Amino acid sequence: MKVLIFDAYGTLFNVKMPIKALENILGMESSSFLDVWRQKTLNYTWLRTLMDAWLPFDKVVEDALNYTLEHFRVEDEALRMELLHVYLDPVCFPEVETFLQTHQSLGHKMAILSNGSPQMLNMGVVQNNIDGYFSGLFSSNEVRKFKPSPKIYQLVHEHLAIGTDDVIFFSSNAWDVAGASNFGWKSIWVNRNRQPFDHLGLKPWRAIYDLLEF
Ligand code: LAC
Numbered sequence: 624m625k626v627l628i629f630d631a632y633g634t635l636f637n638v639k640m641p642i643k644a645l646e647n648i649l650g651m652e653s654s655s656f657l658d659v660w661r662q663k664t665l666n667y668t669w670l671r672t673l674m675d676a677w678l679p680f681d682k683v684v685e686d687a688l689n690y691t692l693e694h695f696r697v698e699d700e701a702l703r704m705e706l707l708h709v710y711l712d713p714v715c716f717p718e719v720e721t722f723l724q725t726h727q728s729l730g731h732k733m734a735i736l737s738n739g740s741p742q743m744l745n746m747g748v749v750q751n752n753i754d755g756y757f758s759g760l761f762s763s764n765e766v767r768k769f770k771p772s773p774k775i776y777q778l779v780h781e782h783l784a785i786g787t788d789d790v791i792f793f794s795s796n797a798w799d800v801a802g803a804s805n806f807g808w809k810s811i812w813v814n815r816n817r818q819p820f821d822h823l824g825l826k827p828w829r830a831i832y833d834l835l836e837f
Contacts, residue, residue: 632710642709648699659695715751797821805823
């Protein structure tokens with residue numbers, strides 16, 4: 624049996640959508656703003672896991688956003704709310720639905736494994752009409768640890784009666800691919816931004832540029 628497991632943000636959902644109101648304030652710097660926000664979000668997840676001080680991902684995303692607004696000296700409550708909606712009702716990458724349709728008709732079981740809270744993940748799949756494809760939306764809320772803790776990858780095996788060899792994991796985040804490989808999964812790096820792979824002594828099983836290349 625093949626079970627396809629997907630990371631959510633950056634892999635299925637685009638969290639680097641251009642935001643007009645941000646561009647109006649920061650111009651060319653708006654892309655760096657989105658990069659700093661994402662990087663801070665991830666840093667906070669790693670720090671909170673190390674400190675054993677887990678918080679729901681939506682709160683971590685908001686804390687990182689508040690840091691980023693301060694860093695770029697932007698004070699605009701309407702914009703802050705608009706930015707939060709990048710994660711609260713995210714937009715899928717264009718090839719996602721076709722990919723899911725194809726693999727559903729091939730009989731592959733599919734699920735999401737994400738730092739996102741159950742409410743966020745549920746909103747994301749429902750808003751994008753892709754909820755019918757998944758056998759589970761597995762969230763860090765259940766283990767109160769963020770990726771790449773092995774405990775979160777283990778969650779899939781607690782819900783689905785499958786072995787590590789049955790899993791093919793897809794993530795656009797190189798560190799998440801390394802974490803899943805470290806756990807023992809075959810991991811595919813969806814290298815959407817054509818970046819070099821992280822030097823963590825772990826390699827992806829395969830690397831592709833978008834899901835349809837699989
Ligand atoms: C997730 C983050 C890592 O969805 O993008 O788990």
